Amino acid sequence: MRLAVAFALVLSGCAPSEAPPRGTLFFGGDVMFGRLLPEGFRPYDTLPARPRDAADLAVVNLETALCDPDALERDALAAQRHLLVAPTAKARRLRDAGVDVAVVANNHALDCGAESLERTLRALDAVGIVSVGARTRGDGSFPTVVVERPWGEVVITAATMHPSPIPSSSLVPAVLFERDRDAWLDHVRALRARHLDALLVVSLHWGAEGRVRPLGEQRALAKELARAGVDVIFGHGSHTRQPVERMGETVAIFGAGNLHFDSREEHGMIEIAVVRDGARPRIAAIRAEGEAPPRHGRRLQSSPAWGK
Numbered sequence: 566m567r568l569a570v571a572f573a574l575v576l577s578g579c580a581p582s583e584a585p586p587r588g589t590l591f592f593g594g595d596v597m598f599g600r601l602l603p604e605g606f607r608p609y610d611t612l613p614a615r616p617r618d619a620a621d622l623a624v625v626n627l628e629t630a631l632c633d634p635d636a637l638e639r640d641a642l643a644a645q646r647h648l649l650v651a652p653t654a655k656a657r658r659l660r661d662a663g664v665d666v667a668v669v670a671n672n673h674a675l676d677c678g679a680e681s682l683e684r685t686l687r688a689l690d691a692v693g694i695v696s697v698g699a700r701t702r703g704d705g706s707f708p709t710v711v712v713e714r715p716w717g718e719v720v721i722t723a724a725t726m727h728p729s730p731i732p733s734s735s736l737v738p739a740v741l742f743e744r745d746r747d748a749w750l751d752h753v754r755a756l757r758a759r760h761l762d763a764l765l766v767v768s769l770h771w772g773a774e775g776r777v778r779p780l781g782e783q784r785a786l787a788k789e790l791a792r793a794g795v796d797v798i799f800g801h802g803s804h805t806r807q808p809v810e811r812m813g814e815t816v817a818i819f820g821a822g823n824l825h826f827d828s829r830e831e832h833g834m835i836e837i838a839v840v841r842d843g844a845r846p847r848i849a850a851i852r853a854e855g856e857a858p859p860r861h862g863r864r865l866q867s868s869p870a871w872g873k
Contacts, residue, residue, distance in 0.1 A: 585842035586716035587849075588620035590764075591663075592835045594801045594821030597629045597673075598651035598658070601637070608651070609827040615663035620715050623834070625824055626770065626801040627667040627696075631656060631685040632677035649673040653688035660692040666712065670698025670723040671770040671802065674738040675731040682736035698723035698768070699736045707752045708739050711763070716839060717846040718763035720756055724749065725770035727802060741769070750789055757794035762845040767795050770802040772820060777805050779819040791815035796848065797837065806832045809853055816848055 599608040615623070631653045659667065667689055675681040682699045689696045697710045709722040724741035741749055757765055767790055772783055779787075779800075787798055791812040798817040800807070807820025822832030833854020839846045 585840050587840045588716045590837040591623040592799050593625040593824035595628045595823045596625045596825045597649045598655045601648040601650050612662045612825045614661050617663045622665050623663050624666040625664050628671050628673045630677040630681040631688045648676045650676050656688040656692045666695045668698050668723045668768045670725040670738045672727040672729045675729040679733045697721050700739045702737045716841040720760045720763045721766045723768035753793045764796045764846045766797045768799040772803040776803050787817045804829045
């Protein structure tokens with residue numbers, strides 16, 4: 566039978582086609598490496614190393630400001646109740662865990678003080694991690710990055726609907742207020758028009774903390790983003806795993822949960838298999854890794870010393 570098929574191909578002048586390029590997108594929710602308490606710094610680091618593949622792309626929400634002890638602006642941080650901070654060396658831990666892109670558009674991005682994002686972005690860049698979600702104060706545009714993979718181009722844009730209460734005169738997380746909704750949707754439509762052959766990902770730090778179902782306004786915005794041509798909505802911020810749904814051609818991750826967090830149960834990665842068998846990458850399959858049980862007795866110790 567095989568010889569007959571090969572002979573028929575030769576006669577027809579055709580050759581067996583090569584398998585189309587494939588890869589996997591990994592989306593992990595909130596990541597932190599420690600918090601600052603009145604009694605000192607409490608580190609948290611159980612993030613495992615993860616094998617890497619050139620065709621894969623791992624994206625997480627980095628809900629930790631990275632800075633070194635002498636850069637922590639304690640007097641300026643009274644506005645933030647929970648300070649999620651960690652030394653800049655933790656950028657290397659993210660890289661070892663296989664992270665390619667870190668979203669910094671969230672309400673803890675300035676927890677080291679006014680220059681938090683400058684320090685965090687420098688630390689990420691030094692280990693080769695792409696960051697998205699920071700913009701200059703007063704700039705109304707929405708940050709976007711383009712990442713190349715063997716199977717195609719991935720365009721990622723990010724914003725937070727939960728602003729940081731800590732002031733900054735330089736870099737700030739990109740905040741999406743209700744008044745910016747139309748401008749945000751226009752921005753997404755423009756990205757789709759400019760990158761017709763790319764996979765378009767929108768990251769949003771949104772929703773109500775602790776809820777296991779998205780709010781009505783989240784669903785309404787998700788529908789508009791789907792109509793705008795978004796391929797993946799990467800939602801995070803509730804610290805719970807919320808539904809992963811198909812909305813036409815769009816995959817909506819309403820809440821990715823916690824990938825690495827000390828205060829609630831942790832959840833695995835959400836994996837999206839992609840294949841380039843046409844003009845643009847296509848989502849072929851979705852798999853959500855199972856949830857880990859709640860961490861009781863988390864072996865967390867407060868320490869006056871900055872974690873390594």
